[in-house]
Amino acid sequence: MSAFLEVVNAHVLYGQHEVLKGVNLAVEKGEFVALLGSSGCGKTTLLRSIAGFNPPASGAIRVNGHDVTGLPPDKRGMALVFQSYALWPHMTVDQNIGYGLKLRRMPKAAIEARVAEIKRMLGMDTLGARKPANLSGGQRQRVALGRALAIEPDILLLDEPLSNLDARIRLTVRHEISALQRRLGITAVHVTHDREEAMVMADRIVILNNGEIAQVGTPEDVYNRPASDFVAAFMGAENLVELPAETKGDRVEIAAGPFNSAAVVSSRGRLLSGLSNARFRGESVELSDAQGAVSSVQDEGALRLSGVVEQTSYPGGLWRHVIAVGPRHMIVDSPRSFEIGRRVSIRIPEEALFLFPKQ
Ligand SMILES: Nc1ncnc2c1ncn2[C@@H]1O[C@H](COP(=O)(O)OP(=O)(O)OP(=O)(O)O)[C@@H](O)[C@H]1O
Numbered sequence: 001m002s003a004f005l006e007v008v009n010a011h012v013l014y015g016q017h018e019v020l021k022g023v024n025l026a027v028e029k030g031e032f033v034a035l036l037g038s039s040g041c042g043k044t045t046l047l048r049s050i051a052g053f054n055p056p057a058s059g060a061i062r063v064n065g066h067d068v069t070g071l072p073p074d075k076r077g078m079a080l081v082f083q084s085y086a087l088w089p090h091m092t093v094d095q096n097i098g099y100g101l102k103l104r105r106m107p108k109a110a111i112e113a114r115v116a117e118i119k120r121m122l123g124m125d126t127l128g129a130r131k132p133a134n135l136s137g138g139q140r141q142r143v144a145l146g147r148a149l150a151i152e153p154d155i156l157l158l159d160e161p162l163s164n165l166d167a168r169i170r171l172t173v174r175h176e177i178s179a180l181q182r183r184l185g186i187t188a189v190h191v192t193h194d195r196e197e198a199m200v201m202a203d204r205i206v207i208l209n210n211g212e213i214a215q216v217g218t219p220e221d222v223y224n225r226p227a228s229d230f231v232a233a234f235m236g237a238e239n240l241v242e243l244p245a246e247t248k249g250d251r252v253e254i255a256a257g258p259f260n261s262a263a264v265v266s267s268r269g270r271l272l273s274g275l276s277n278a279r280f281r282g283e284s285v286e287l288s289d290a291q292g293a294v295s296s297v298q299d300e301g302a303l304r305l306s307g308v309v310e311q312t313s314y315p316g317g318l319w320r321h322v323i324a325v326g327p328r329h330m331i332v333d334s335p336r337s338f339e340i341g342r343r344v345s346i347r348i349p350e351e352a353l354f355l356f357p358k359q
Pocket of ligand 1: 014
């Protein structure tokens with residue numbers, strides 16, 4: 001069975017500049033997919049190509065097996081919700097939500113019934129007569145969502161719809177959108193540069209890098225099994241050391257160095273030979289007082305680094321430390337604080353250690 005929404009080898013150009021370089025993506029019916037990537041990587045361009053605003057120079061967009069590449073946006077059964085709510089300022093909430101239905105010439109009574117249902121769903125029953133200027137940001141975004149849902153789209157496209165909301169409201173609206181999308185069984189594609197937002201909302205995450213897909217997977221996959229050094233760094237494993245590493249069968253051997261212990265860790269299919277990038281998240285390691293030279297320790301299934309505490313802070317929950325490991329700096333969290341100047345050992349268990357060949 002083919003997927004409900006398919007992007008097939010899409011190349012998109014702005015003038016001479018190729019922004020999408022052959023993107024392939026398959027989304028199942030009812031699935032929530034997040035497009036995640038740093039600024040300028042092509043997320044919005046991909047969403048707009050799916051919507052029909054940026055037709056690909058080559059490649060195709062298919063919905064339910066039908067090629068929609070040549071169809072105008074309003075003939076694709078899709079609705080788009082933007083970052084800026086783009087509500088009609090002179091219309092009431094009711095009129096904004098019903099706008100797409102009026103364009104489709106739905107009878108007045110049917111529009112009223114649908115608008116009432118959508119308002120109930122969004123918890124906005126009492127706000128129908130208000131104009132957008134008299135609503136909060138979260139309420140405006142709900143109206144924009146209501147207007148999109150009113151036309152009962154097969155596919156809901158969301159372009160950073162939460163980024164203008166303040167942090168607390170964003171969390172609430174995030175869960176409301178997910179719950180609604182699941183309840184209605186709508187297929188959704190959501191552009192965001194917020195990692196946590198993608199993780200909590202999406203069934204699968206598509207990580208884009210410079211117009212190409214770097215990895216597609218469940219939140220747990222991309223977080224715990226990043227396919228490349230780029231994905232590991234993007235998913236928060238920003239602490240980086242370079243080490244010589246050799247794959248031997250199903251193990252990787254790391255030789256002792258001036259700032260690291262010798263280690264043998266599971267290879268997990270990685271083929272390494274020579275200088276490699278070793279990455280880890282500061283919250284998934286253990287910090288302790290250094291005992292003796294790091295090169296003398298060997299710990300089964302873990303790598304140890306030795307360093308000196310340069311800064312401490314308390315962002316809440318755990319203590320955060322900046323630790324100099326040779327010429328590099330690591331950021332490491334710990335339930336207790338280690339004073340500045342103290343020599344410490346960072347223990348990185350193999351499941352928290354991401355090794356990739358140095359490019
Ligand atoms: N209309 C346009 N004309 C020319 N270049 C464009 C146009 N729109 C976008 N670009 C360029 O295409 C690239 C991808 O842009 P796009 O908006 O898809 O990125 P994005 O990943 O959504 O970024 P952001 O998170 O900053 O919105 C960028 O380099 C951008 O400068």
